[in-house]
Amino acid sequence: MKNEDTLKRLKTITGHMGGVVRMVEEDAYCIDVIRQIQAVQAALNKVSAAILENHLNSCVTTAIRGEDPLERERVMREITDVFESATKV
Amino acid sequence: MKNEDTLKRLKTITGHMGGVVRMVEEDAYCIDVIRQIQAVQAALNKVSAAILENHLNSCVTTAIRGEDPLERERVMREITDVFESATKV
Amino acid sequence: MKNEDTLKRLKTITGHMGGVVRMVEEDAYCIDVIRQIQAVQAALNKVSAAILENHLNSCVTTAIRGEDPLERERVMREITDVFESATKV
Amino acid sequence: MKNEDTLKRLKTITGHMGGVVRMVEEDAYCIDVIRQIQAVQAALNKVSAAILENHLNSCVTTAIRGEDPLERERVMREITDVFESATKV
Numbered sequence: 139m140k141n142e143d144t145l146k147r148l149k150t151i152t153g154h155m156g157g158v159v160r161m162v163e164e165d166a167y168c169i170d171v172i173r174q175i176q177a178v179q180a181a182l183n184k185v186s187a188a189i190l191e192n193h194l195n196s197c198v199t200t201a202i203r204g205e206d207p208l209e210r211e212r213v214m215r216e217i218t219d220v221f222e223s224a225t226k227v
Numbered sequence: 228m229k230n231e232d233t234l235k236r237l238k239t240i241t242g243h244m245g246g247v248v249r250m251v252e253e254d255a256y257c258i259d260v261i262r263q264i265q266a267v268q269a270a271l272n273k274v275s276a277a278i279l280e281n282h283l284n285s286c287v288t289t290a291i292r293g294e295d296p297l298e299r300e301r302v303m304r305e306i307t308d309v310f311e312s313a314t315k316v
Numbered sequence: 317m318k319n320e321d322t323l324k325r326l327k328t329i330t331g332h333m334g335g336v337v338r339m340v341e342e343d344a345y346c347i348d349v350i351r352q353i354q355a356v357q358a359a360l361n362k363v364s365a366a367i368l369e370n371h372l373n374s375c376v377t378t379a380i381r382g383e384d385p386l387e388r389e390r391v392m393r394e395i396t397d398v399f400e401s402a403t404k405v
Numbered sequence: 406m407k408n409e410d411t412l413k414r415l416k417t418i419t420g421h422m423g424g425v426v427r428m429v430e431e432d433a434y435c436i437d438v439i440r441q442i443q444a445v446q447a448a449l450n451k452v453s454a455a456i457l458e459n460h461l462n463s464c465v466t467t468a469i470r471g472e473d474p475l476e477r478e479r480v481m482r483e484i485t486d487v488f489e490s491a492t493k494v
Binding site: 141145148149151152155156158159162169172173175176178182183185186189190192197216217220226 | 319322323326329330333334336337340341343345346347349350351354356357358360361363364367368370374395398401404
Binding site: 230233234237238240241244245247248251252254256257258260261262264265267268269271272274275278279281282285286305306309312313315 | 408411412415416418419422423425426429430432434435436438439440442443445446447449450452453456457459460463464483484487490491493
């Protein structure tokens with residue numbers, strides 16, 4: 139199941155975040171903390187892309203093959219929106 | 228035509244880039260130059276999202292409604308790829 | 317203490333990540349999950365910037381006022397590096 | 406001169422933007438256009454980082470060694486600001 143893979147990755151990232159919390163508790167060097175935060179963000183990008191891929195293969199495909207033009211427009215607008223936001227985080 | 232809008236925006240951004248070149252030629256303050264570069268990048272994000280929206284409404288829709296599963300997979304993979312890259316630029 | 321503020325924010329973000337895990341466990345809509353991930357990333361950006369600000373006011377200031385040119389160069393290179401990486405996550 | 410290098414890179418990027426305009430005029434494949442825009446953005450990130458490095462070695466160093474605490478605070482705040490914006494473009 140694809141969902142299991144997403145869950146596993148998100149749990150790993152949450153664990154990584156716990157590690158960043160400990161680094162700050164132990165007064166780690168600022169730049170090292172920032173680098174770990176950037177690693178967490180890169181991992182979040184990968185999992186977002188995987189979730190989007192699932193979405194394209196399920197909901198979006200159903201909508202595009204469906205008969206409802208408003209629903210088609212809605213799902214496409216959502217993809218454009220998350221794409222535009224992706225560049226802002 | 229949608230294409231005309233994309234072209235117009237890209238030409239405006241190219242003009243903006245010319246302005247950044249002039250700022251550096253005239254020894255503008257570094258931080259002001261960086262801010263103008265960031266403004267150019269934000270404008271590029273918007274035009275990318277608009278191009279993606281056109282693409283979803285044309286090529287992707289055609290592929291998803293079509294009979295070729297490999298072609299469907301190819302167009303979806305491309306979208307996931309540009310989404311993932313979007314977060315890295 | 318500034319550190320306390322950073323810690324508190326990072327713990328809040330870790331809690332937010334736990335919420336994203338639960339959303340996926342409960343089969344939330346893909347686009348909503350992606351949006352929550354993007355919110356986590358935006359919060360991580362803010363905390364990174366705050367950590368950098370502390371760093372500039374402490375280690376970087378000490379290095380720049382110090383007598384060791386290699387150390388000065390090292391801290392500045394680190395800032396340029398995390399700035400460049402910042403745009404890639 | 407460092408400035409010459411910045412200028413040269415910015416002019417190359419402006420030329421690259423002209424190439425993207427031509428791609429759209431010639432009706433290139435949407436995804437290829439998006440990829441070229443992302444390449445332009447990556448190049449802009451690199452030149453921004455180089456400009457920041459110069460800035461750290463000149464204005465910021467002068468301010469930190471100077472006697473004016475408000476000026477020191479101002480230059481550091483600017484760096485934190487462009488760092489935070491960097492993640493949003």
